[in-house]
Amino acid sequence: MRRIGMARAIAGIVVAAFIVTSDSAFAEEKTVKALMAENFAGMQNILAGLMMSRYETLPASIEIIRAHADQLPNMVPESAKDNRDKFLAYAYNLKTHADYLKEMIELLIEHDAESKKAGQLSTDVLRDSAAAHYGGMVQMCVTCHNRFRQQVVK
Numbered sequence: 001m002r003r004i005g006m007a008r009a010i011a012g013i014v015v016a017a018f019i020v021t022s023d024s025a026f027a028e029e030k031t032v033k034a035l036m037a038e039n040f041a042g043m044q045n046i047l048a049g050l051m052m053s054r055y056e057t058l059p060a061s062i063e064i065i066r067a068h069a070d071q072l073p074n075m076v077p078e079s080a081k082d083n084r085d086k087f088l089a090y091a092y093n094l095k096t097h098a099d100y101l102k103e104m105i106e107l108l109i110e111h112d113a114e115s116k117k118a119g120q121l122s123t124d125v126l127r128d129s130a131a132a133h134y135g136g137m138v139q140m141c142v143t144c145h146n147r148f149r150q151q152v153v154k
Contacts, residue, residue, distance in 0.1 A: 032072070032075050035068045035071065035072075035075070036068075036145075039064070039068055039141070042061035042062070042064050042065050043061075043065070043134075043137065043138065043141070045058070046058055046101075047134065049061075049105075050127075050130060050131055053108075053127070055105050055109045055112065059105055059106060059109075062098050062105065063102065065094070065098050065137065066095055066098035066099060066102070069092070069094040069098060070095060072088075072094075073088055077148060077150075079148045079149065080147075080148040083147070083148075086147065087144065090143060090147075093136070093140045094137055094140040097133045097136035097140065098133075098137060100129075100133045101133035101134055101137065104126050104129055104130040104133065108123060108126055108130065
């Protein structure tokens with residue numbers, strides 16, 4: 001019974017992620033600022049999930065951030081036009097951290113689902129690596145914002 005509830009929750013998350021990602025496909029209508037606001041919300045969800053070892057909702061949040069990183073090369077802000085290559089490098093770095101984080105989270109979800117099997121994989125390394133890639137995503141956000149923000153936020 002619990003698995004059915006979990007399956008429904010995951011299905012709901014996948015549908016929600018598809019809707020948000022599909023909506024994000026119309027990036028021409030969204031600003032970089034709007035995408036970053038969605039990323040910020042996703043980052044908060046990811047941090048909470050990592051800290052509480054609750055991973056089920058994280059792939060959807062990570063995928064939104066990754067999809068946005070894919071869109072950024074087509075949305076270079078005016079403040080980054082003179083340093084387009086640097087901006088693209090930050091976007092690529094964000095995408096790479098998101099890819100690795102999602103892969104590790106999926107392994108942790110699989111591990112948690114099979115936790116009663118013998119010969120358990122030590123998950124400390126996976127959890128630490130996931131946190132490091134989360135930190136890499138945060139670092140890319142901070143670095144890019146500090147470099148290309150049009151004005152200092154007060």
